[in-house]
Amino acid sequence: MTRPGTRPPRSPFAPEVLPDGRRRFSHEAVVARRLLLAGLLAAGVGGGALAARLTGEDPGAVPAGGAPAAAGAAGEVAGEVAPAAPQAVVASPATPAQVQGPSRTEAASPWVVVNKQHPLDPRDYAPALAVVAGKEVAAVIAPDLRALLEDARRDGVGLSVTSGYRSFQRQTAVHDDAVVRDGLETAESVSARPGYSEHQTGLAVDFGGRTAPGCLLEDCFGQTPESDWLRAHAGRHGFLLRYPEGATAVTGYDAEPWHWRWVGTDLVQRLTEARVATLEEFFGISGGPVYA
Numbered sequence: 001m002t003r004p005g006t007r008p009p010r011s012p013f014a015p016e017v018l019p020d021g022r023r024r025f026s027h028e029a030v031v032a033r034r035l036l037l038a039g040l041l042a043a044g045v046g047g048g049a050l051a052a053r054l055t056g057e058d059p060g061a062v063p064a065g066g067a068p069a070a071a072g073a074a075g076e077v078a079g080e081v082a083p084a085a086p087q088a089v090v091a092s093p094a095t096p097a098q099v100q101g102p103s104r105t106e107a108a109s110p111w112v113v114v115n116k117q118h119p120l121d122p123r124d125y126a127p128a129l130a131v132v133a134g135k136e137v138a139a140v141i142a143p144d145l146r147a148l149l150e151d152a153r154r155d156g157v158g159l160s161v162t163s164g165y166r167s168f169q170r171q172t173a174v175h176d177d178a179v180v181r182d183g184l185e186t187a188e189s190v191s192a193r194p195g196y197s198e199h200q201t202g203l204a205v206d207f208g209g210r211t212a213p214g215c216l217l218e219d220c221f222g223q224t225p226e227s228d229w230l231r232a233h234a235g236r237h238g239f240l241l242r243y244p245e246g247a248t249a250v251t252g253y254d255a256e257p258w259h260w261r262w263v264g265t266d267l268v269q270r271l272t273e274a275r276v277a278t279l280e281e282f283f284g285i286s287g288g289p290v291y292a
């Protein structure tokens with residue numbers, strides 16, 4: 001991550017200009033561009049301006065922050081044919097180096113991004129804990145989580161905490177069980193490997209609702225009044241819907257309407273203002289369904 005006040009180095013994805021004026025893109029640039037496009041298309045994200053940049057309508061543009069540069073359709077000389085299968089998805093050409101705030105890599109940071117490309121460091125990290133509604137969570141989120149639950153109760157909404165902090169050892173058992181139960185491919189789409197779970201930070205909470213007990217940790221939780229209430233009010237307590245619909249290519253997970261991640265109200269507000277749904281997109285951090 002580039003420090004504030006310093007100019008990012010020339011992007012490795014920028015083209016080399018040939019003597020005849022054509023531009024040669026490195027293999028890495030071609031691969032990165034294809035992965036970025038594939039990820040954005042799969043995720044259904046990206047506005048018109050972004051699409052124009054990526055499809056070469058403005059081939060000179062190099063997004064700030066060192067994100068993969070756009071490649072012009074005409075005059076492009078690829079070093080070799082890129083493989084079709086995506087590895088990791090670079091979620092956004094946003095300006096990550098310009099986002100000021102807490103660390104995105106330190107495990108205890110409220111802004112830490114944990115996904116299949118970015119495990120916790122150390123892998124067996126454990127936070128300071130507090131107990132809220134009978135579940136362990138990171139102590140830092142306890143005041144906001146208590147306030148959220150009280151807010152919901154006042155509104156007559158019966159929210160419960162199904163899962164909060166899960167230790168490295170616990171996540172190992174959860175993941176192993178999911179693999180045995182669902183097979184590796186399905187398990188990996190819903191259950192993180194130990195060291196890669198947001199629950200291990202203590203900053204993530206799985207909510208349950210009173211009205212539809214059968215929808216616990218199921219897609220149909222998204223159609224409950226409790227889910228509606230969370231979507232309308234959780235942000236004011238610093239919680240973000242971490243795995244939204246249509247973002248699997250970015251987050252690496254199918255939609256989970258019950259899984260909310262505390263990031264603090266400041267970051268929720270910034271994402272809202274930027275009209276960005278995921279941490280990966282906002283920070284320009286890689287994610288997606290493939291493990292690093």
Ligand SMILES: [Zn+2]
Pocket residue numbers: 163199204205206258259260
């Ligand atoms: Zn969860």
